[in-house]
Amino acid sequence: MSDGTRARAARSANPDYKILVVDDEPDLERLVKQRMRRHIRSGRYGFEFAGNGIEALEKLTEIRDIDIVLSDINMPKMDGLTLLQQIPEVNADIRSVIVSAYGDMENIRTAMNRGAFDFVTKPIDFADLQVTIDRTLRHLDEWRAALASRDKLVALQNELDVATKIQQSILPDQFPHVDGCEVYGCMEAARNVGGDFFDVIRLEGGSLGLAVADVSDKGVPAALFMMSSRTLLKGAAVGIGHPGAVLSEVNDLLNETNDAAMFVTVFYGVYDPASKVLTFSNGGHNPPLVVHADGSSEELELTGGIALGAVPQFEYGQASVQLRPGDMVVFFTDGVTEAVNPRSDEFGLEAVQALFEDGETRSAQEAAEMILKAVREFAGEAPQFDDLTCMILRVADE
C-alpha cells in the first residue's frame, strides 16, 4: 500500500462527516456510493445505510457521531416521519434531510413541523443533494461553533453573533443556471441584527421561486424565526406553486406558535423564463424595482398583503408583470433604502433608481454589488443599523 493509498484509507475510515441514509430501496446504497465516490474517497463524507426507521435508530445508538440523517418517508416498520420524532432523543445534535415525492406538501409540512432541516425531492438529483448536504453541514458547523462559544460567554453580543451565524449559514451561495435569465443575491449583516434572508428555489416546469424577507427584531429568537420561515417558505413553494397561496400557507403555519408577535415581511415571486412573466405576492415587504434596459425603473405594485405571522387566516393576493429582454428586477430589504449617513439622511429609493439611470448593461452580480457598494459609500462612518440584502433577477438580452 502506498502512503497515499494508506492516507486515503485512513480518511475514509474516519471521514469528516457521517451521513446516515435511510431508505427501503436496496439499489440506493449502490447509487449513493457510486455518485458520491469522489467525496467518500477524499474522506469528506462517510455513509451509513439503514432500511427503515428502526434500523436507523439502532445505527444512531451504535454510531454516536453521525451528523446528518437523510431519510425517505414511506418505509416498512417505522416510517421517516416517526423517525424524525425519535431522533432528538437519541442525539439532539443531528440535522435531518427528508426525501419526499415532488409536491407532497402534507408530508413536507409534517416533516418540517417535526424538525427536519431541509428536504430534497424524488427522483433524487445528486447535484442538488450535494448542495443540500453541504449547506446542512455548513449550518451544523456554524451551529456547533456558536454553541461552543455561547457556553463560554453568555454576553449579549455573543448571542447576537450566534444569530448572525445562523443567518449566514442558510443563505444560498450558488445560483441555479437557467436559460434566459440569471439570478444573484447577497447580504451584508449588521452587527446587531439577524433578520434578512433570500432564497432561490427551482420549481417544476423550469420556473424559479424568488424570495426576499426581513424578520422583525434581532437576536437568537429572530434568527430561529427566520430559519423556520425560510424552511416553511421553501416547502410551500415546492408544494403549492401560486405565490398568494404560498404566503397564505406560510402565514398560517407561522401563526400557530408565535407568542412574541414576531413577523416577517416576505416578497415571493415565481418567474417563468419561457413567458418572461413574474407572478408575485407581497407580504408587507418593500416592493422590488423593475429596471428596464434604458435605465428607467418603477416599483412593482403592492398586492394588499400583511407581514407574515401577524394575523392568521389572511388571504394573500397576487399580481403579475410581463418582463422584457434586458429587464432587471431588484429585490431588496429596507436596510438598503433606510441606510443613513453621518448626517442621518436616508439613502432612499431614488438613490437606488439613480444608479441605473446611465442605462449601462450589467450582469445580475454587478448590479447587486453596485448597490451595496453605493450604500456603503453613502453611509461612510455611520454605523450599519440593519442588514443589507439585495437580489437581482436579470432577463437575458434578445
Add this chain to the structure above:
Amino acid sequence: MNVQAENHDGVLVAKVEGRVDSSNSQDFERQLQAAIGDDIGAVVMDLGQLAYISSAGLRVVLLVAKTLGQRNVSISLCALSDPVQSVFEISGFNRIIRIHDTQADALAAAGK
C-alpha cells in the same frame, strides 16, 4: 425616543416622539406598557412626532395591539407623518390597526 401618556376621560393617549429602531425597541415596549397600565378603556397612539419606525418598532406596536385585543381594549393610531404612514401601508399593518388623520378623530372614534 420618548413616550408621554395623557388620560382623556378613560382614553389613554400615548404620544411617541423621535425614532424607534432595533436599538431602542425594548425601551419603547417598556415605556408603552408602563404608560398603558391596567385600568384603561381605549388607547390612542399619537405618532405625530414620530420621525421613523423600523420593523422592530412595528413588532412592539403589534404586540401591544394583540395584548390589548385580548383584554377587549381598542387601540388606534393617529397623525402619522408621510414616511411613517408609508411604513404602515407597505407592511400591511394599516389593515390590522385603525389609523386616523388627527387625534380628535381618534378620540371621537374611541367612543368619547
